[in-house]
Amino acid sequence: MSVIVSDIRKGAYYDSAFLMKLQRSLTELQGVEDAGVVMGTEENKEILKHIELVDKQVLDANPDDLVIVVRAATGNEAEEALGQVDELLVKRSTEMDKNYRPKSLDTASKMLPGASWTLVSVAGRFAANVARESLKLGKHVFLFSDNVSVEDEISLKKEAAEKGLLVMGPDCGTAMINGIGLGFANKIRKGPIGVIAAAGTGLQQVTTRIHQLGSGITHGIGTGGRDLKEAVGAMTFLMGLDALARDPETKVIVMVSKPPAPSVAEKVIKKARLINKPVVVNFIARKPTARQDGNLWFATGMDDAAALAVELAKNPPEVKPAVDLKLERFAEGQKYFRGLFSGGTLAYEAQFLLEEYVGRVWANAPINKENKLKDSLKSEEHSIVDLGEDEFTVGRLHPMMDNEMRIRRLLEEGKDPEVAVIMLDVVIGYGSHPDPASELAPAIAKAKAEAEKAGRFLEVVVVATGTDLDPQNLDNQIDQLRKVGAWVSSSNEEVVRYAGRILMGLDKKVDSEFTFTPVNLETLKNELQALNIGLDSFAENLEDQEIQVVQVDFKPPAGGNEKMASILERMKKN
């Protein structure tokens, strides 16, 4: 039978590296089977329970308490182990006294005035205040600590944005600035690829793969895994992306993220489209709808992202400037898309692609049920109607044979003052109408003329499906449609993306734009110097990389007693 004994020390604070060492020392003692040394949080008590290392005293501990628990073969051996704790603690404080360490960031900053960076890895509940102090001193913050509230994250990032500073984190595992690794970081060759990542090991995995493929990086900027969530809105990501876009040594940018909020992902991608460099996108679980679109390349995973980036850096593609969409032709209030299809698959693919640009698309045959049009005869907002669906073809010819229903609907949609773009498909070949353009082109001309008379511009776009060998001849059909001003392509994707770009351009929703002071590129390129507060090992790593660093000796305010600390904080403010 084993015996479990414990010792609870009220309100004692030690960093987690020390707790690990203490636990290991205890485990190695004579007769000790297992030992735990942790702060008394609910999660930690659950874990201790799971590995059968609890007694009543442990279960009653508070989050501020240091819990020391030992399971040993005999009661004597267990008590003996606990008895050694004090000795181990004293050894620790002697070690700490070996070198002089400043007690505050302020003092540390004076000791190393060239430091542009602070690495923060103190316990989560103290981290936001430390980071705030660092921003006040004008330093970028690498915020490794987790268990920081999202409210603190937002307020820190807002303050940083005003000052042109980066807050990487909280819970930022990794950054590589100008060849120097912060936190968990690999030694990566210098090279032409800049990486921005809301993903700690994502940044490590992609950059190590880039290295393995023989290339290298300028900077690897981490943002913390929550940066692309709705609440944070990609503040650090957008600032980092902007820095990489301006950095002349970065030729290709890779964006990596843990599963992002879809709307934030779209916001970031929208910004990335404006960059005059190839950008590789790898957002986990975001379905790519294209391999390439303009300057963007969509990767299927981290391996693929690394391989694409290396290839693009080796053989730089020509990044074409955006086409002028002549948005000034449209009238105020024109903003919606109406797709009138005869082909179901074309309609489905159009929905799938268009959602990337405009969000929700209503349809009579929707990909997701919640986007079903209430009434197939009445469009709402952005809508796609497949007129070849069963509901329209009972005792009636398919719309590829009979254009009547589509022509009626085209003229009807054209009258809607909120409609900007109408899309049709013209599918030729055996079985189809012998000359669909001969009926559709006059209707398109009429719809466009009516809109013009009403002071609007109606863009009618057409995907034409067929070949030069078809009885109707594809070029002949395309010619007839172009003559009346339709925008025509034989690629469904090209047509939808063209429409999507127009609709994105016309979207006047006040896009509570995130504004920020740009990061000073010199602070990324100058020889790195840093303050470190929290894990000693992070300072040691910097020293191994021959970087000047000052370690700050962190003691929580009021010895870790949170009530007391908040009183102190309030007193400071007054």
Place this chain on the structure above:
Amino acid sequence: MSVIVSDIRKGAYYDSAFLMKLQRSLTELQGVEDAGVVMGTEENKEILKHIELVDKQVLDANPDDLVIVVRAATGNEAEEALGQVDELLVKRSTEMDKNYRPKSLDTASKMLPGASWTLVSVAGRFAANVARESLKLGKHVFLFSDNVSVEDEISLKKEAAEKGLLVMGPDCGTAMINGIGLGFANKIRKGPIGVIAAAGTGLQQVTTRIHQLGSGITHGIGTGGRDLKEAVGAMTFLMGLDALARDPETKVIVMVSKPPAPSVAEKVIKKARLINKPVVVNFIARKPTARQDGNLWFATGMDDAAALAVELAKNPPEVKPAVDLKLERFAEGQKYFRGLFSGGTLAYEAQFLLEEYVGRVWANAPINKENKLKDSLKSEEHSIVDLGEDEFTVGRLHPMMDNEMRIRRLLEEGKDPEVAVIMLDVVIGYGSHPDPASELAPAIAKAKAEAEKAGRFLEVVVVATGTDLDPQNLDNQIDQLRKVGAWVSSSNEEVVRYAGRILMGLDKKVDSEFTFTPVNLETLKNELQALNIGLDSFAENLEDQEIQVVQVDFKPPAGGNEKMASILERMKKN
């Protein structure tokens, strides 16, 4: 003021091409503003209402009734138009009498014994019976008709599977067999690419793009848009895929579908993996998790699918035979995956990839909330735990620095007799443990040895993230892990896919396998001859392609009166 008058003809049946012609003739008459000639279904009455072409009599019409409605400037003109209907109907029946047409499929089949195909485009409610008759005569069915019930579809496809016949449809718009278009079909160059599509215009769009890119096709097999829905289970798709796999002229296969049921999509992809040819997959709205995996290439859209197929046909890749997974090493009942990660992004990507192989994966940090582990300390079925999540790191070192929690968990998971594969990540670099493999390798050895003692085989797979320049050196870490029998790669994706293939192989769920008689390839390659029942234009199209066709004169049983027809049907059976 316009006047609306209508004429309802009880239980009269005409095909939809004729109804369109009659409607157009009426519209062209003096004073007529608009006219509608349709069967009196609810949908059609809705459409007439929408375009303001109804009176009380029209609203009361039944689905079996022919509705003729005219809006004209004056009552006289409207009545005059209606008065012409009989004359137009007589003209029609005279036209019909010009050529002798068999009244039944049976007779038609005797007139053209070489016909392997029947094209069916009669009104939906009669189509299933016609198709059934055709199967009885041993012919493939191209079933253009829509509004056919899914129950009928299933029973037709089951019967066809027994006979080695294809039922393309219902609602199959397109097929191209050996260069001949059935239904809506384009004239496509002959070439090395075979296409199978649960997508009518999808088949047209992809094949026209292939043609435009200078290549061509062997066959384009349509299945109807519902074939990849749960209820139908891809019966025609799997038979068609099998035919293309066996066809020596088909060098590359393209699979296209409207949004499929996810489980059916996976079933089809699983079959496609076994084919010794490159297969391009383009299932709309199914997110590709890789660009390439074995013999499969995943396209982002129809353009991309066509381009990939043409490229693969031009430069045939070497399709490697599947690696032997030595599944016999595992004991009965071993079937689950347990991922124990220190890196969050690696854990997310693993979830995302693994779901493709095994379906649901539980996680403490899941991509979709519904997959959240109830208790992070207890795995269920397939599970992925990120031990770097906040819940594990309060006052405790990150698992990249401290391996203790992971080692405990590894040994615990290894004891579970249902576990087949355990995955770890080993992330090195600055900040990480100075030699993680030195602690993890002995634990892996222990877990494997314990499993062996219990009569099981435990596969431990590891993704190792790092570089040759890292303090721990990547190769050194990999060597230590391999020495104890771990399966290691620096690609997260490669590790997960290897595990996924093992788990798929071990999945013993009785896979109510769909069995069928293979389609006789000769029936696809011999000179095509066909019977056509329904739209005259489909027969005309075949004649234009110099194909022998017999048009069957379809009259619905009991003149379209469904009650009477069902009595007749029952009498026949007795």
